[in-house]
Amino acid sequence: MKSHLKVITNIFLTSIGLSVLLGSFLRFFGPINQNYNLNKKINKVANSSRSIEKELKARKSNLTLFYNDKFEKLEKLITQWERLIIKNPDLDVSAFFLSLDKKVYAEIQSDKKLSAASSIKVPILIVLLRMLEKKEIHWNEKLQLSKDIIGSGSGWMAYQDIGEIFPVFEVATEMVRVSDNTATNLLIKRLGGINIVNQKFKEIGLKNTQINNYLPDLDGTNMTSTKDLSLAMALVDNGYLLDVNSRDIFREIMSKSKTNTLIPAGILKGLGKESKDTDYHLSLKGYLVHNKTGDIGISYSDTALIQTPHNSRVFASFIVQGPFNDPRAPELIRNLSAELVPFLSPDQKTSNLN
Secondary structure (H helix, E strand, O other): OHHHHHHHHHHHHHHHHHHHHHHHHHHHHOHHHHHHHHHHHHHHHHHHHHHHHHHHHHHHHHHHHOOOOOOEEOHHHHHHHHHHHOOOOOOEEEEEEEEOOOOEEEEEOOOOOEEOHHHHHHHHHHHHHHHHHOOOOOOOOEEEOOHHHOOOOOOOHHHOOOOOEEEHHHHHHHHHHOOOHHHHHHHHHHOOOHHHHHHHHHHOOOOOOEOOOOOOOOOOOOEEOHHHHHHHHHHHHOOOOOOHHHHHHHHHHHOOOOOOOOHHHHHHHHOOOOOOOHHHHHHHOOOEEEEEEEEOOOEEEEEEEEEOOOOOEEEEEEEEEOOOOOOHHHHHHHHHHHOOHHHOOHHHOOOOOO
16 A cells, blocks of 8 residues: 555655646746737837937938038138139039038028039938948948949959959949049949938938939939038038048048148138148148049039037038030139138137137
């Protein structure tokens, strides 16, 4: 009897142990817990989506801050610009200057849509970097040269073999460094095409910027405004459109632009010096100018981030349209840029407002 009782007791205890183990197994791996984990994942995704949406709304609200009237207008600078512009009444001129540090600005026809020429490559670069952040494109992704995007004019990619492969980072760099038109067209195609890129321009608040044709666009159908160009640069530099890493890439690429005959040369002229080695002499005086020019003969443009020796950054853009290859157009941009210099010093914040 004792032997049978012992066997029964062991069976009973074993059954209880198995029941506990089975219950634990079902708890962790059964449908109830799976639903719990699934709901937990769904809530996590929902919270993440709400966080992204909140960030986008915050960025959008920050964007509107640059389009209000809280900044003081530099009337004295505008007057000096007008004195230069009035000497060339047949030229169509747009100008915009912005200092976020001093909360001042100056503008002449800054919302007017004019031919963008190669200055439109700046907002294209911004769109690319935003897509990189979202992992919609990769920095080392390979792009294949095709016949439909070959662009004449600036650059060297147009002369490479059809089918040749280039990484995105090289294409983006050459678009700015030597203003390569084929590189630009290659990026436009990869970013989704002209319509998609235009849509993304609107998403970041560039209401006057639009691509209508692949580059070089010698007829001047691609449009922008000086306000769009400067605000785009300002929003990037202050972290509203790009994160820190993307912003650094933007600055690095913009610093490689070889053409410095417009705004940089004008700043140097305003400092009392003229030289072919513009960037070097600007650096001696404590200035660093990241700029992108445009030239299609009928339209000259330049947009720049100007770092001053006073540890401040300002943004300026100019577009001048007129007769084909008229030397007055680039010279006017240089002269308008030269007028900026007195307003870059910290002690000019209020004394030059009126």
